[in-house]
Amino acid sequence: MNIVLVEDNILLAQQFRRTLEKSGYEVYVSPHAVGAIDLIDEVHPGAIVLDMLLIGSTALPLLHEMQSHDDLARIPVIMVTSLADDLSFESLKPYGVTHLLDKTSMHPEDLIAAVRSVTL
Amino acid sequence: MKGSDNAQQRGVDYKSLSSLMIAAHELKSPLALLRQLALSLESEDLSESERREIAHHMKLVSERALRLTTDLTKAQRLEDGLFTLEPINPQQLCEEVAYEIAPLYRACGRELKVTRRQRPLLAIANKDLLRRILLNFADNALYYGDEMTPVELSVSARNNGGIIRLGIRDYGPALPADMWQSLGAGPRRPEQLHARPSSSGLGLSIAQQFARAMNGTVGTTRHRNGASFHVDIYASQQLTLI
Numbered sequence: 265m266n267i268v269l270v271e272d273n274i275l276l277a278q279q280f281r282r283t284l285e286k287s288g289y290e291v292y293v294s295p296h297a298v299g300a301i302d303l304i305d306e307v308h309p310g311a312i313v314l315d316m317l318l319i320g321s322t323a324l325p326l327l328h329e330m331q332s333h334d335d336l337a338r339i340p341v342i343m344v345t346s347l348a349d350d351l352s353f354e355s356l357k358p359y360g361v362t363h364l365l366d367k368t369s370m371h372p373e374d375l376i377a378a379v380r381s382v383t384l
Numbered sequence: 385m386k387g388s389d390n391a392q393q394r395g396v397d398y399k400s401l402s403s404l405m406i407a408a409h410e411l412k413s414p415l416a417l418l419r420q421l422a423l424s425l426e427s428e429d430l431s432e433s434e435r436r437e438i439a440h441h442m443k444l445v446s447e448r449a450l451r452l453t454t455d456l457t458k459a460q461r462l463e464d465g466l467f468t469l470e471p472i473n474p475q476q477l478c479e480e481v482a483y484e485i486a487p488l489y490r491a492c493g494r495e496l497k498v499t500r501r502q503r504p505l506l507a508i509a510n511k512d513l514l515r516r517i518l519l520n521f522a523d524n525a526l527y528y529g530d531e532m533t534p535v536e537l538s539v540s541a542r543n544n545g546g547i548i549r550l551g552i553r554d555y556g557p558a559l560p561a562d563m564w565q566s567l568g569a570g571p572r573r574p575e576q577l578h579a580r581p582s583s584s585g586l587g588l589s590i591a592q593q594f595a596r597a598m599n600g601t602v603g604t605t606r607h608r609n610g611a612s613f614h615v616d617i618y619a620s621q622q623l624t625l626i
Contacts, residue, residue, distance in 0.1 A: 274526075368415070372423055
């Protein structure tokens with residue numbers, strides 16, 4: 265199962281990638297939204313793990329773009345951010361966000377559990 | 385009584401409070417990463433080489449966070465004037481900065497190149513403050529440049545040799561206009577914190593304070609495929625006497 269990870273912190277991206285790969289997922293990383301769209305088109309992921317603050321933009325343009333395509337709108341999005349306290353999960357749901365994980369308090373297993381729950 | 389009046393009575397310093405919140409935001413990211421790495425060491429089934437790599441990353445991330453805390457402390461103490469300006473070789477300093485930050489760049493799969501000069505230049509600066517400005521720029525370029533592209537550090541003379549420019553060029557997405565406009569405005573208020581995604585601009589604001597303390601300036605150039613950040617400082621006239 266392919267997962268697209270959109271995370272601009274290179275070392276954190278490496279960490280999440282290692283965690284997901286150990287659980288059997290194939291992980292493709294983009295540090296910004298523009299690259300992520302190309303990657304999503306290319307690998308047709310089962311889920312997207314998305315940071316909110318990215319290089320050059322927030323995640324919102326990417327979420328908007330995905331919602332404008334029927335096939336992309338169906339891909340579940342797991343948002344992993346240090347801004348979880350400032351975001352409303354309810355307001356993100358219409359954008360396909362199924363989970364909102366807080367980088368400052370989450371456990372690696374939370375990420376695996378969230379991905380598993382949407383890719384089973 | 386209005387809230388602000390109340391706050392004034394209690395002696396709340398909003399400027400300090402804003403800076404504190406921005407600093408807290410900046411430190412959140414490396415601390416969250418350190419925690420993830422520690423949890424991974426604790427709970428994941430890792431090979432010996434993976435353990436060593438994670439431990440190395442923890443060292444690099446903590447060093448990066450400590451650089452920021454030291455910068456913040458130094459920025460607060462600039463007014464004490466406890467630093468000296470002296471002639472320094474900017475090319476050599478660039479080499480030292482590139483060497484110092486190379487482990488972090490390598491861990492991120494990036495490279496910091498120093499453009500070599502034929503003619504030596506001398507600048508008047510405080511070596512530690514200038515080093516910190518360059519480390520700041522280098523750190524910024526690492527996270528905002530595109531993967532697989534080098535970051536370039538260079539020294540050039542301007543204004544007929546009266547000014548020395550030390551600049552860092554990265555190749556990545558262009559910065560939003562609001563970020564550029566905000567440069568020079570000092571630390572931003574919390575409500576402006578996300579004008580540039582992923583960054584509060586605190587590092588650049590500190591760089592600007594350090595540059596001012598050396599009678600220098602910090603500037604930026606926006607490119608179609610990235611950005612340049614530079615610091616301009618006065619050249620030493622010592623070489624002209626030779």
